[in-house]
Amino acid sequence: MAKVGTFELARISARGIVQGVGFRPFVYQLASRYNLKGWVCNTSEDVKIEIQGESKDLKRFLSELQNNAPPLAHIESISVTYHPPAEYTSFEIRHSIAEEGKYQPVSPDIATCQACLEEIFRPEDRRYHYPFTNCTNCGPRFTIIEDVPYDRPNTTMRSFIMCPDCQAEYDNPLDRRFHAQPNACPKCGPSLELVDTKGNQIETSDVIVTASQLLKHGKIIAIKGLGGFLLACDATNEKAVKVLRQRKRRPFKPLAIMVADMEEARMHCLVSETEGKLLTSQQSPIVLLQWKQDSTVCQAVAPNLKYLGVMLPYTPLHHLFIREVGLPLVMTSGNISEEPIAKDNDEALRRLSGIADYFLVHNRDIYARYDDSVTCVEHGTAQVTRRARSYAPYPIHLDFKAKPVLGCGAEEKNTFCLTKDSHAFVSQHIGDMENLETLEHFENTLALYKRLFRIEPETIAYDLHPEYLSTKYALELGSQFSHLKLVPIQHHHAHIVSCMTDNGVESTVIGVALDGTGYGSDGRIWGGEFLVADYKDFQRMGHLEYLPLPGGVAAIKKPYRTAAGYLIKLLGENSLKNKLAFLKQIDTVEIELIKRQIQTGLNSPLCSSMGRLFDAVSALIDVRGEIDYEGQAAVELEMIAYDGCDEVGNKGYPYSIVNNDVVNIIQLKELLSTIVEDLYRGVSKTTISAMFHNAVAQMICEMCQLIAKRTGINQVALSGGVFQNRLLLREVVPLLKAADLSVLTHKHIPCNDGGISLGQAVIANFI
Numbered sequence: 041m042a043k044v045g046t047f048e049l050a051r052i053s054a055r056g057i058v059q060g061v062g063f064r065p066f067v068y069q070l071a072s073r074y075n076l077k078g079w080v081c082n083t084s085e086d087v088k089i090e091i092q093g094e095s096k097d098l099k100r101f102l103s104e105l106q107n108n109a110p111p112l113a114h115i116e117s118i119s120v121t122y123h124p125p126a127e128y129t130s131f132e133i134r135h136s137i138a139e140e141g142k143y144q145p146v147s148p149d150i151a152t153c154q155a156c157l158e159e160i161f162r163p164e165d166r167r168y169h170y171p172f173t174n175c176t177n178c179g180p181r182f183t184i185i186e187d188v189p190y191d192r193p194n195t196t197m198r199s200f201i202m203c204p205d206c207q208a209e210y211d212n213p214l215d216r217r218f219h220a221q222p223n224a225c226p227k228c229g230p231s232l233e234l235v236d237t238k239g240n241q242i243e244t245s246d247v248i249v250t251a252s253q254l255l256k257h258g259k260i261i262a263i264k265g266l267g268g269f270l271l272a273c274d275a276t277n278e279k280a281v282k283v284l285r286q287r288k289r290r291p292f293k294p295l296a297i298m299v300a301d302m303e304e305a306r307m308h309c310l311v312s313e314t315e316g317k318l319l320t321s322q323q324s325p326i327v328l329l330q331w332k333q334d335s336t337v338c339q340a341v342a343p344n345l346k347y348l349g350v351m352l353p354y355t356p357l358h359h360l361f362i363r364e365v366g367l368p369l370v371m372t373s374g375n376i377s378e379e380p381i382a383k384d385n386d387e388a389l390r391r392l393s394g395i396a397d398y399f400l401v402h403n404r405d406i407y408a409r410y411d412d413s414v415t416c417v418e419h420g421t422a423q424v425t426r427r428a429r430s431y432a433p434y435p436i437h438l439d440f441k442a443k444p445v446l447g448c449g450a451e452e453k454n455t456f457c458l459t460k461d462s463h464a465f466v467s468q469h470i471g472d473m474e475n476l477e478t479l480e481h482f483e484n485t486l487a488l489y490k491r492l493f494r495i496e497p498e499t500i501a502y503d504l505h506p507e508y509l510s511t512k513y514a515l516e517l518g519s520q521f522s523h524l525k526l527v528p529i530q531h532h533h534a535h536i537v538s539c540m541t542d543n544g545v546e547s548t549v550i551g552v553a554l555d556g557t558g559y560g561s562d563g564r565i566w567g568g569e570f571l572v573a574d575y576k577d578f579q580r581m582g583h584l585e586y587l588p589l590p591g592g593v594a595a596i597k598k599p600y601r602t603a604a605g606y607l608i609k610l611l612g613e614n615s616l617k618n619k620l621a622f623l624k625q626i627d628t629v630e631i632e633l634i635k636r637q638i639q640t641g642l643n644s645p646l647c648s649s650m651g652r653l654f655d656a657v658s659a660l661i662d663v664r665g666e667i668d669y670e671g672q673a674a675v676e677l678e679m680i681a682y683d684g685c686d687e688v689g690n691k692g693y694p695y696s697i698v699n700n701d702v703v704n705i706i707q708l709k710e711l712l713s714t715i716v717e718d719l720y721r722g723v724s725k726t727t728i729s730a731m732f733h734n735a736v737a738q739m740i741c742e743m744c745q746l747i748a749k750r751t752g753i754n755q756v757a758l759s760g761g762v763f764q765n766r767l768l769l770r771e772v773v774p775l776l777k778a779a780d781l782s783v784l785t786h787k788h789i790p791c792n793d794g795g796i797s798l799g800q801a802v803i804a805n806f807i
Contacts, residue, residue, distance in 0.1 A: 049078070049092035049125045054105070056116035057147045057434065058087045060190040060221060062176035063113050064133050067105070068213040074101050077128035081135065082189045084494075085142035092125045112150055112177055112322065114434070116462075133213055136189040143494040145463070146182055146190065148430045149266045149410065151324035151354035153178035155216065160356050166205065171248070171357035172230045172404065176220045178322070179355075182433055183267045183408050184222060188492055192221045196405035203228035222404075230404035232357070237393040239385075248357075251400050252365040260284050262374050262388055262396035266355060267410020267429055267468075268381035269374030269388045271395060272298075274367050278338040281370060285340065287395040289377050293669035294342035296326045296349035296412065298371040300362045305350055308335040308368065314417045323430035324354035325413035337368055344676050347766075349414060354430075357402075373411055378472040380481040383409045408488055409481060411469050418769055418785075425764060425790050427455070432468035433489065436788060436798060439544060440805070446486075446497035447800030448510040450531065450793035452670060454478070456486055456510075457797035458495045459805060464541065465493055466789060466798050473509035482513070499525040501804035503534070503796070505559035527804040531558030532569045533578040534799030535759035539791070540575070541802050543784045548574045549755045550581075550747050550781075552740055554762035555793070556596070556651030556671070565589070567649025567760075570704070570743050572751055576806040581747045582697075582704035584653065586646040590637040599655035599673045600625055600665035604634050605644070606656045610709045611716070620719060621662040650736070650762050653708070657732050660715060661725050671761065677729050678765050684730030685767075692734030697742065704746055706739050737771035745779050757784040761792040 054063070059082050067080045067089060076098065078091035091101065102120065109115055156173045159165045167173045174180065184195040192198055202210060206225050209217035217223045224230060234242040234251055244250040251261055255272060258280040262269045271288065273280040275297045285291055299305050302316060309329035311319070318327050331337075331348040342348055351371070353359040362369065374382045374392055382388040383406040388399060414426035424431060442459035449456050454470040467485055471478045490496065502514035518526040535558075536551030551571040560566035561580075568584030588605045595601040600622055607615040613635060616623060626634075637644040654674035659665045663680060664673040694710040711732075718728055744756050756776055763769055769785070776783050789795040 046095045047092065047125050048095050048098055049090065049123045050098055050102070051121050051123060052089040052091065052102075052105075053119045054087045054089070054115055054117075055085065055144060057112070057114040057145045059144065060147050060176065060181055060219075061112035062110040062216065062218070063087055065176070065213045065215070065218040066110050066113075068131060068133055070101050070104055071131040074098075076101060077131050079128075079132050079134045081133065081137060082191075083137045083142065084139040084188050085144050090126075091131070092128055110177065112147060114145075116145075116437075136191050138189060141494050143188060143492065145435055146185060146188065146433055146492055148182050148323075148432060148434055149180050150178045150322045150430060152356055152359060156356065157359060160359065167225055169360060170226050170229075171232055171355070171360055172222070172224050172402070173356045174220060174222050175216045176218065177216060179220070179222050180266055183406050183410050184404070185492070186407055190221060195221050196407050197222050197224070200224055200229055230402050232400065232402050235399045235401060237389070237396065237399070239389050242398065247400065248360050248364050251398065252361065254398055255365050255369065256367070259397040260287070260395060261398045261400055262392050263357070263361070263400045264385070264388070264402050264406075265357070267406060267408065268383040269392065270371045271374050271392070272369045272371055275337045275341055275370045276367060278340050281338055281340040284370065284372075284395070288372070291668045292343050292672060294345055294349060295370045295372045296351060296414075297337060297341060297368045298351050298353060298358065298362055299368045301352065304368065305329070305352070308332055308337050309348055309350055312417060314420055314422065318415060318417060318422050319350065319352050323413065324352055325415045325424075325430060326351045328414065328416040328425075341370060344679060346679050346682060351412065371412075378474055379477050380471055381409050381411055408468070408485065416766065418766055419773060421787060423786055423791070424788055425792065425794075426453070426469050427466065427788070427790055427794060428468040431788070433465055433492070435463035435465050436541060437544070438462050438464055438541070438802070439546060442805050443499060444495050444497050445499040445501060445801045445804045447501045447797035447804065448503070448514045449797035449800070450503055451505070451508040451510060453790065453792050453794040454482065454510060455794050455797045456482065457801040458489055458493060458497065459801045460493060460495045463493070464798055464801060465489055465495075469794060479509055479513065482510070497524070499527060499804050501527045501529050501800035503531055503559065503800070504528050504561070505531070527807055529800045529803050530561050530578070531796065532566055532571060532760070533573055534796045534803060536571055536573045536578070536757050536799070537575055537802050538789055538795035538799035539757040539759040539784055539786055541798055542786050542789045542795070543757075545755070545757075545784060546575060547755065548572060548753055549757045549784065550744050550751070550753050551578065551757045551759065552744065553760045554650040555760035556649055557647065560648075565645055565647035565649060567647060567651050568653065568706070569648070570747060572747065572753065575802055580703060581750075582706070582743050583648040584650060584706050585708060586648050587708070588638050588644045589647050589652065590634040590644045592643050592645055596652070596655070598666050599659035601634060602652050603656040603659035604631065605638055606708070606712060607660070607716075608635060608638050610712055615716065618716075618720075620660070620716070622659050622665055625665050650760075654762065657715065657729075660712070661719060661728050663725060663729070671764070674762070674765065678733070678767050680726045681729035681733050681767055684724065684726035684728075687727055688730045688734065690734055691731055692738050693731050695735060695739055697739070697746070704743060706743065711735060733767055733771060736768060737775055740772050741775040741779055744776060744781055748781060754780065755782045755784065759786065759791050759795070763791045
């Protein structure tokens with residue numbers, strides 16, 4: 041260490057989310073406080089600081105740098121070296137330095153901060169009622185950035201020239217808007233416009249007041265938000281909600297609502313302390329809350345469900361709008377079915393004119409599409425079920441030095457994942473890869489991530505399923521670029537490794553992967569899997585017995601076919617002659633077809649899926665025989681189970697486990713036959729569903745105990761879409777812990793197929 045008396049010069053590199061979050065003015069203010077000289081600047085990979093002064097002052101500076109950073113900053117590492125002092129007489133903020141091949145994490149978009157909120161509702165403020173108010177502590181980030189370093193010319197704000205007042209804020213290191221790249225005001229920034237379905241402007245003195253009046257009269261409005269358009273209507277108006285559903289072609293899938301504040305949220309839902317913190321956090325996601333029976337939100341918003349997706353306003357526009365309308369509003373993605381969310385004005389008019397009556401648009405371009413994130417709280421811990429706004433593209437930390445790998449993800453709830461150094465960049469929710477529009481969204485977003493984080497993949501990981509669009513994309517890349525290494529990854533192994541990575545666990549675990557479908561290494565459909573797995577490999581230690589899916593995809597869309605197939609296979613054809621209520625929806629011709637498909641195996645693949653078992657039981661007890669959205673039959677089965685839990689206690693249906701060489705197989709004949717007997721005896725659906733949930737929790741625990749006894753492994757990772765079932769999770773975790781097994785569940789990455797890409801990318805790093 042070089043010194044002149046007690047005088048030192050430190051060169052500091054701060055890495056993490058340290059750009060666009062007020063970090064440089066924070067450094068400037070610290071330097072001024074301790075009379076230190078030098079400079080600070082952004083580069084493509086970090087914030088660099090060269091600073092000198094008295095040793096004791098430098099020590100205080102470094103302590104505050106690490107412990108009191110701005111609220112949106114996330115420091116991953118700080119490195120410090122000491123050198124001979126230089127001839128600095130002041131401290132300055134220097135211009136950004138672009139460095140080829142270097143990168144750093146990019147901040148997600150963040151909900152409006154309290155200081156900005158106070159400004160937009162203060163009549164004397166120059167930003168009074170300005171819907172694009174922001175500062176370094178809030179506002180758009182990822183959705184407007186095209187490249188790093190994060191400077192205004194690299195964002196979609198570059199076309200807005202700041203007025204003298206905004207420029208003065210932007211240039212003042214002591215102002216909270218110093219280098220706030222989206223900084224603007226009514227004089228110089230983006231503006232709102234209300235238009236009809238033809239794009240014609242609606243003449244009005246106040247756009248938000250007029251739009252609010254239209255909503256009160258039952259109209260549907262497409263609102264341009266941070267990452268795309270949201271479709272809004274009055275959540276208390278059943279007719280308006282049903283019209284929205286009809287136009288959006290979404291008959292049953294639940295919709296989310298936006299309410300003004302926590303007081304209104306509690307009017308409609310039960311809100312725990314942890315859920316309240318999540319709702320009001322800077323991420324401001326949709327939170328799935330227990331729905332109160334006396335809520336004025338109409339049942340058409342989330343038919344047959346006990347949970348309601350609720351979010352608070354997260355932009356100034358939302359705050360202004362929701363206060364003016366004075367009602368809870370449905371706020372759902374601006375798309376049809378599973379198409380990507382619309383982001384551009386012209387695109388929205390083209391794609392959504394058959395849904396919305398009016399469009400509330402603005403002229404700030406969106407660069408990256410961004411759906412709302414969806415979360416819930418279980419066992420006092422927040423869990424992300426759809427990871428998008430305010431979470432992506434923040435990276436998942438890896439405990440190993442990662443290679444440049446692309447994980448292409450799954451077919452449904454697709455995300456991709458890029459790894460580099462100690463980071464795994466999991467994309468925002470892309471959607472179901474069922475059409476070319478979603479594939480285009482996938483490709484455009486991937487190009488952005490590659491550019492922002494300077495990653496050119498050398499290895500491509502993909503799912504084993506040959507018909508997944510993401511798999512075909514990977515294979516096409518491999519055919520175009522021979523240098524790429526292609527690595528196929530088994531679906532359920534990826535599930536378990538995603539959970540392990542989410543928890544920072546590298547040691548071998550017992551993996552319980554339960555979902556609807558995943559292509560097995562034996563060519564069959566898996567989904568009720570018990571594995572012993574690490575980052576490199578897995579061994580299948582157990583599974584549900586193989587049962588037929590008569591009609592394949594048709595059985596997934598029509599669970600009554602799955603129920604009939606399971607009954608025929610396990611209880612014989614005579615079981616369909618009995619007067620079970622669900623059989624009324626199947627005509628004689630279809631029954632005969634199902635029988636022939638099972639007899640011949642034609643278009644009747646075998647599956648070991650837990651998701652399909654939930655479907656079969658749901659249809660069997662006449663809860664849901666045909667579905668409108670993925671998992672609907674299982675979700676509605678879960679909903680009715682809550683009403684039977686107190687009655688049945690821990691009583692569950694019987695099942696058996698047999699050992700086939702080293703693989704334990706769960707057999708379901710007893711379970712289904714007992715359910716059928718209960719139906720004949722008039723046992724309620726709620727009781728049957730509660731007992732079925734108990735049985736599934738018990739079979740999971742018993743299987744894990746058998747594997748633990750055989751292997752000596754006592755850590756269990758739970759993954760797969762079935763674990764979105766909150767009742768099942770509440771039952772199985774205590775059972776496993778009571779059996780002296782430690783349990784890993786998802787937190788930051790979805791347990792559903794939205795987490796598959798992370799698992800793929802990590803596994804490919806070790807193969």
